[in-house]
Amino acid sequence: MNAHNAVERTARDCYGRLVAYLAVSWRDLAAAEDALADAFVAALETWPRAGVPDKPEAWLLTAARRRLVDGARRARVHDHAVRSLSVMADEADRFADFDAAFPDERLKMLFLCAHPEIDPSVRTPLMLQTVLGLDAARIASAFVVKPSAMGQRLTRAKAKIRDARLKFELPGTNELPQRLDAVLEAIYAAYGSGWDDVDGVDPRRKGLAEEAIYLGKLLARLMPAEPEVQGLLALMLHCEARRDARRDEKGSYVPLSEQNISLWLRPMMEEAERCLQSAAQAGRIGRFQLEAAIQSVHAQRAWTGRTEWEEIALLYEGLVRFAPTIGALVGRAAAVAEVRGADAGWSLLEAIPNEAVKSYQPYWALAAHLFKRMRKYEEAGDAYSRAIGLSAELSVREFLMRQAGEINRT
Template sequence: MTDTDRDQAGRATETDTDRDQASLATVTGQVTTAVATAFRQEWGQVVATLIRMTGDWDLAEECAQDAFAAALERWPRDGVPRRPGAWLTTTARNRALDRLRRDAVGAEKLRQLALLDAQDGERGGDESGVGDDRLRLLFTCCHPALALEAQVALTLRTLAGLTTAEIARAFLVTEQTMSRRLVRAKSKIRNAGIPYRVPPAHLLPERTTAVLGVVYLLFNEGYSASAGADLVRRDLCGEAIRLARVLARLMPGEPEIRGLLALMLLHDARRATRVDAAGVLVTLEHQDRGRWDTGEIAEGAEILERALLEGRPGAYQVQAAIAACHATAAKAADTDWAQIVALYDRLALLVPSPVVRLNQAVAVGMADGPRAGLALVDGLAESGELDGYHLLPATRADLLRRLGRDGEAADAYRRALDLAANDSERRYLAGRLAEVS
């Protein structure tokens, strides 16, 4: 072989190696994306199934994590399975069974599980007749023996798969504080023998408020993520809406459940227009209303109307009415801000929270002018109730910008940027800051 031939052969080998490496990188990237998608869509179901099976919350989470780690290892070699959720559930279940078989306590647990499975088969599920592990998990998290904050945090951790750090940011507490809360909540469920089930009909009302609150917070985390690259997490929005539909069938006489379902549908109809192609937040007034989901708007409005006919308006129905004012306006200029202010006045009586008052200030600023809205926002700022909440300085900045007080607006935008953790919102705030600087 001549030197020229050897050089050509060497270059060909290098080309083949480069091609193999590029192909491997492509496959690895595709698998990583597939696992990330499966995590968002399947985490809650996998964990819920394992908790029902083992009764051990920590074991369920650990084995679910092991299953996703196994997917990252095996799927590049074996290919992404046709039903990723089933593969993950089976892998996690097998891992949990192996762990239980290795100790004496686990062996007794397996015996109890066999009995429970047999009893469930005879009854056809729990007393509610709802064979939905995620709904069982939701009601278990919302047991009245747990504090409301613990109920919400535990649901976001187990059902939505949020990290402890993400939940801590949503609650404006440290990660260590949130970790302790989660540990205490799991211990209380275990030590108090709280059953993993949808309660019988006569016990449902005592949990309705907590369950609806958690479902809405689940939707909100999907609709406006507290942190991360994506503003919207469609999987969480979809799961919250699905759970609300199941609850509406389970408790048809509760108008607030329908009010919540209507509220989420009316918000979800705008989901596709909330960020632009560059991933920057698009505010309501600038969204392309032609891309809103008219089917969801019509369904939400109809569900709301039926709920209001019950004559028992609650906080979710009032919020849904506010969302309907926005969703049914053909263009931003047609929004009935006076009606929205009146609805916020009613909502503030039902839910006297600083966040409601902040939204009320925005509506007043649109109906009566930015100076009137700014007075309300400044009052909230002085109270200190929303310290650390990025939307307070962001709202104040927008009102100052509309008043032409650009220097003060720039300071407020900087403060909001310091507090915001979501990338889409940060890009929006940075753009606004550039405008007034």
């Protein structure tokens, strides 16, 4: 393995662990990231000459620590910081000297990123950057945000962590459920931000789906007994298992009900089912377990050939009680329409306030579909037009145009 590859592989395998460990010990996230970036640059210069060290992580940790010490001396930081730095320096030496692995502090990092003092809109980007090392430009494109604005938000969040002295600690028992919710929300936002279509899957964020699942698996490993963590992982795995079926060979969008089940990835669906089962053992239902259960019922079609809409409608009733998001309300209307007819579905849609759906594409796509079934062709055409106008993705737009075109031929 050449030195350049070694640097890249080490970065991929342990960037998050190194940043988390440095940041938790030094209590300055931005400084920890800068120091580690310098250490990686130093590795690129040194390793090709001197060879890849036996323990590359320990080498990087020592190099980053030295940068922090130098930076601290120059800035003449407060006594307490120097003390914590010297403790860390000793520890880093210990890890370099012995075979001991340095502690995994990424769970603390995930909770820090979703801290109540951190603006909700920057929590997911912060996680993607600190735990996975993604750069601001890539995160910005994935969330359709101006890259320089994204960079500023990340910088401000890190300054806030330092200046407000936010704790790099796990929350106490009484705080935990709420804080964990924020962590789960942030990871889920990486999986399917922007809009959830009626199927509950967002096909646009392909770039970040893998990263979100990585974070979900990491969280599940660090908190195996939390049912909602397992629920979130099950939800993402079920959606991910259908990725290849969401497009036909020409790249056109295929809705869930028309997907070729032989393209669904069974091992991934089975993994999702195992997560759901282990979640159920805790006997504490929650939003993500319910969303995963809905996807699990859809997944049963791979074995039974049919979709149990009544079961799905029932699960949506529960979900709406836990988390009455627009996505859940629209999903419930879709399920009810399958069970009790288009009229029943439409009356649920109609009850959603207009202001909440003026730029929510799935609402209009479902409304158009239901109007068509009710033979209200004029309303259907109107709703299709809005759904098309609100679609950012070409294949979805073309799919809806074909659907709208069928009205004119009936």
